[in-house]
Each structure stands twice: as structure tokens, then as C-alpha cells.
Amino acid sequence: MPGSLFPTTRRxxxxxxxxxxxxxxxxxxxTLAAIYWRPLYKYARxxxxxxxxxxxxxTQSLMLQAFERGALENYDSRRASFRTFxxxxxxxxxxxxxxxxxxxxxxxxxxxxxxxxxxxxxxNRAVNPEEYFxxxxxxxxxxxxxxxxxxxxxxxxxxIFKSYDLEGDxxxxxxxxxxGVSEMTVTNRLAAARRRFREIAxxxxxxxxxxxxxxxxxxxxxxxxxx
Amino acid sequence: xxxxxxxxxxxxxxxxxxxxxxxxxxxxxxxxxxxxxGIVYEAIDQELxxxxxxxxxxxxxxREAQIIAELEHPGIIPIHDxxxxxxxxxxxxxxxxxxxxxxEKPRTIAExxxxxxxxxxxxxxxxxxxxxxxxxxxSNVMLGExxxxxxxxxxxxxAGTPGYMAPEEERTPRSDVFALGxxxxxFVGSDRLxxxxxxxxxxxTSPLAADRYASAREFGEDLVRFLDDQAVVAYPENxxxxxxxxxxxxxxxxxxxxxxLIMRIAVLLVWRR
Numbered sequence: 266m267p268g269s270l271f272p273t274t275r276r277x278x279x280x281x282x283x284x285x286x287x288x289x290x291x292x293x294x295x296t297l298a299a300i301y302w303r304p305l306y307k308y309a310r311x312x313x314x315x316x317x318x319x320x321x322x323x324t325q326s327l328m329l330q331a332f333e334r335g336a337l338e339n340y341d342s343r344r345a346s347f348r349t350f351x352x353x354x355x356x357x358x359x360x361x362x363x364x365x366x367x368x369x370x371x372x373x374x375x376x377x378x379x380x381x382x383x384x385x386x387x388x389n390r391a392v393n394p395e396e397y398f399x400x401x402x403x404x405x406x407x408x409x410x411x412x413x414x415x416x417x418x419x420x421x422x423x424x425i426f427k428s429y430d431l432e433g434d435x436x437x438x439x440x441x442x443x444x445g446v447s448e449m450t451v452t453n454r455l456a457a458a459r460r461r462f463r464e465i466a467x468x469x470x471x472x473x474x475x476x477x478x479x480x481x482x483x484x485x486x487x488x489x490x491x492x
Numbered sequence: 493x494x495x496x497x498x499x500x501x502x503x504x505x506x507x508x509x510x511x512x513x514x515x516x517x518x519x520x521x522x523x524x525x526x527x528x529x530g531i532v533y534e535a536i537d538q539e540l541x542x543x544x545x546x547x548x549x550x551x552x553x554x555r556e557a558q559i560i561a562e563l564e565h566p567g568i569i570p571i572h573d574x575x576x577x578x579x580x581x582x583x584x585x586x587x588x589x590x591x592x593x594x595x596e597k598p599r600t601i602a603e604x605x606x607x608x609x610x611x612x613x614x615x616x617x618x619x620x621x622x623x624x625x626x627x628x629x630x631s632n633v634m635l636g637e638x639x640x641x642x643x644x645x646x647x648x649x650x651a652g653t654p655g656y657m658a659p660e661e662e663r664t665p666r667s668d669v670f671a672l673g674x675x676x677x678x679f680v681g682s683d684r685l686x687x688x689x690x691x692x693x694x695x696x697t698s699p700l701a702a703d704r705y706a707s708a709r710e711f712g713e714d715l716v717r718f719l720d721d722q723a724v725v726a727y728p729e730n731x732x733x734x735x736x737x738x739x740x741x742x743x744x745x746x747x748x749x750x751x752x753l754i755m756r757i758a759v760l761l762v763w764r765r
Contacts, residue, residue: 466508488508491530
């Protein structure tokens with residue numbers, strides 16, 4: 266269905282964060298937190314050179330502040346993307362950070378240890394802050410789209426997609442042998458999986474942007490070209 | 493959440509946008525170009541067994557193909573086919589031109605002016621049909637392997653490219669003239685340009701749209717006058733300029749006359765001894 270390119274069914278979570286309904290706000294917070302906490306944590310570690318504990322506190326602190334009701338009143342999607350708005354808030358928070366402030370109680374909300382492991386495996390050569398944050402945002406968004414793809418695809422199709430596109434070490438012939446299907450079937454399943462992945466990634470961008478314009482800009486940042 | 497390696501992200505970014513041509517007569521060979529608005533692929537037309545170029549554009553974007561279909565000109569790559577992918581993106585198929593974009597600067601001023609003239613020709617043709625390019629720049633000009641000069645990416649840019657973009661907001665033929673002037677300035681460089689050429693560049697790149705040539709055709713006509721050593725519209729001449737230009741234009745004839753006179757004087761001197 267051609268219309269599936271611009272999913273409009275889901276309400277933007279940015280809008281939902283301003284809702285009167287506490288439950289809707291919580292759901293919206295969940296999606297945004299899932300996408301943004303990793304990029305923010307890594308950004309504090311790599312760009313602001315904070316140690317792991319400080320980066321954890323800063324990330325949690327921003328999450329609490331930014332997603333409190335009323336905190337997003339200043340956000341205007343015509344002026345900047347939500348991603349840039351959030352990064353700017355974070356920069357300000359880090360600059361104003363009171364070194365003697367009482368430490369936040371670190372809970373189990375975010376898997377900081379996992380993020381720290383990831384940092385060891387990633388190329389963290391210094392690039393400019395915006396580029397770095399964008400790169401991490403893309404990674405986080407794609408990771409979430411992969412998770413949603415796993416849930417929505419038939420397991421055999423996802424396994425082919427995972428081997429070929431995520432791990433990048435498979436051939437059509439090997440996958441055909443492993444799955445007991447023809448190479449043509451592998452080709453078709455891979456094409457279907459990629460299409461579904463793309464739809465899901467675009468749905469996600471739609472969810473975390475506040476306007477059509479912002480959606481197009483962010484989809485372009487994600488794919489390098491307007492979808 | 494799944495952790496993705498940097499390589500996996502690059503692959504996902506690439507495959508997610510790779511068009512699915514299932515059910516069409518085309519098979520993708522490789523990506524050959526990418527701009528903000530679309531991706532161009534080399535593909536095989538399986539029906540006719542020939543290589544073609546396919547440009548894939550955002551959903552709902554049929555304008556570019558429709559514009560080019562109206563512009564049949566040797567300086568504009570012709571369109572063979574257009575359609576829609578299953579995901580809603582549009583595509584159009586065109587002749588595959590093997591060549592390069594303008595990588596090397598022309599070697600002489602005359603070469604640079606001739607190149608600008610050839611770029612201005614399809615643009616003038618488009619202006620006459622009410623089409624404004626909106627994003628003229630060297631990377632949108634291709635040199636074919638047989639010396640063809642082809643202008644690409646018609647009428648779809650939203651804003652244009654900084655440096656080539658005229659200051660006014662409204663895009664008109666005069667804003668294309670501005671870009672043509674900027675390109676000419678880049679081609680000729682800044683070393684000791686003839687006054688008439690400097691004036692052409694200044695007129696084409698004037699910050700005020702009203703002071704520029706009204707269309708690419710007028711710009712091209714002034715370039716032809718410059719190449720023919722005639723007076724150009726951009727540079728009002730005084731009598732001395734006109735004489736000087738006449739002398740330069742007729743320098744071969746003058747050389748013959750001067751040589752003849754020298755010979756006559758020499759003969760006269762020898763005879764008088």
C-alpha cells in the first residue's frame with residue numbers, strides 16, 4: 266500500500282507528553298526514554314568527557330527534567346528538531362551542573378552498564394557534538410526498529426534479515442541451505458524484511474516528531490535522503 | 493535493546509532505502525549518485541537489455557519527471573519511463589550517460605565561456621517553456637564522453653545550494669541566471685579578465701534580480717557577443733573602447749597592413765640610397 270510510507274496512525278509522543286492524561290504521558294515518556302537515554306549517556310561520556318557515574322546522573326537528571334509536564338512548553342518544532350532541542354537542554358544542564366549537588370539515587374531504569382560496554386566496542390573518535398549525537402540517535406532508533414521488526418516478522422524472515430543485514434556475514438546460498446529454501450525465497454524474504462524494517466523505522470520517526478516538516482527532516486537525517 | 497555495530501547501521505541505512513523493483517522490468521546494478529531529494533541508480537532494463545539510469549524520489553514527487561518529459565533538448569537527459577514503487581516512492585528512468593560532473597576547470601577563458609554558453613542553452617530552452625531549474629551548480633552539470641554538456645535535476649529543489657543561490661526568495665529565470673553567472677566566475681577564475689567579461693559576470697550575479705539578464709537566453713547571447721568580439725549588453729562602451737575592440741577584433745588584418753607598410757618603408761629606404 267503506497268500510503269504506508271507516511272504512517273499517521275500513531276500520535277506523536279511529543280504531543281502526548283503534553284497530555285492531561287497521566288497514563289498517556291507515561292507511555293510517551295517510555296518511548297522517548299528508550300530512544301534517547303543511550304545517545305545522551307554516550308554523549309556525556311564522549312563529548313563532555315564525564316565519568317560513568319556523572320554521565321549516569323546527568324542522563325537521569327535530564328530524563329526527569331525534560332519529561333516533566335510543562336518542561337516542553339518551550340519546544341517549537343518549526344525552530345529545531347526535538348533531537349536538537351533535547352541535546353541543547355542537555356548541554357545547558359551539563360554546563361550548569363552543580364558539582365556539589367546531591368547525587369540522584371541511581372536506579373535500574375536504564376542499563377548503563379550495557380551502554381558502557383557498547384562504548385568499548387564503538388568508534389568514538391572525536392567528531393563534532395552534533396554529529397556524534399546524531400550518529401548515536403540513528404543507532405538507537407535503528408536498534409529499536411530492529412527490536413520491533415523482530416516482534417512483527419515471521420521468525421524465519423527475521424533470521425535471514427539478521428544474518429544478512431545486521432551481521433553482514435552471510436551469502437544467499439548459505440542462507441538458502443540453512444533455512445532449507447531456494448535462493449529466490451531468500452531474496453524475496455530479505456526484500457520483504459527490508460521493506461518492513463523501513464516502515465517500522467519511519468513509524469518510529471513519525472512517533473517521535475511533532476510535525477510533518479520535522480518528520481521529513483528527521484527521516485532525511487536518518488536515511489541520508491528524503492523517504 | 494539490540495546493540496548494532498557501526499557497520500550494521502551503515503548497511504541498514506543503505507538497504508532500507510534501496511528501492512524494490514519487483515514486478516517491474518528493471519533490476520538495480522548499483523547506486524551512482526545521491527542528493528537530498530533522491531538517489532540515482534544504474535539499472536538494467538531487462539526487456540530491452542540495456543543499461544539505464546533510474547532516479548528514485550520521495551513519495552508523491554512526480555513533478556521532476558513531468559518537467560523533464562516536457563523538455564526535449566540535447567542538453568537535457570531524456571526520460572524513457574516513470575512509475576511508482578510499492579512503498580509509494582516515485583521513480584523515472586532515463587538514458588544512462590557515462591561521463592563525469594564538472595571536475596576540472598576549463599583551461600582558457602574562451603573554453604570557460606563556451607562551456608557556460610552550452611550550459612545556458614538547455615536552461616534558456618527551459619525558461620522559454622516557463623521552467624526554472626532552481627538549483628544550477630557544477631555538480632548538476634554532466635560532461636558526456638562525447639563532449640555533450642547535460643544539465644540535470646530539474647525544478648525540484650526547494651531552496652537551492654548556498655553560493656549558487658540568488659539572494660531573493662522567489663525563484664525565477666533571473667535566479668537561474670545568477671547561478672550561471674557564479675559558475676562562469678568559477679570557470680574563468682579571477683586572473684586579469686577582459687572588462688567586458690567582468691561586466692557580464694557582474695550583471696549576471698547582481699544582488700538585485702532586476703539588474704540581471706532576464707533569462708538564460710539573454711545571458712547566452714551576451715556570451716556569444718563576447719566570443720565574437722562584439723559589444724556586449726553588460727558593458728556600455730565609449731568611443732575609445734569601441735576602437736580598441738575593433739583593433740583587437742581585426743588584429744590579423746592590422747598585422748598584415750603593418751607588415752606591408754614596414755616592407756614598403758624598407759624598400760623605399762633601400763631605393764633612396
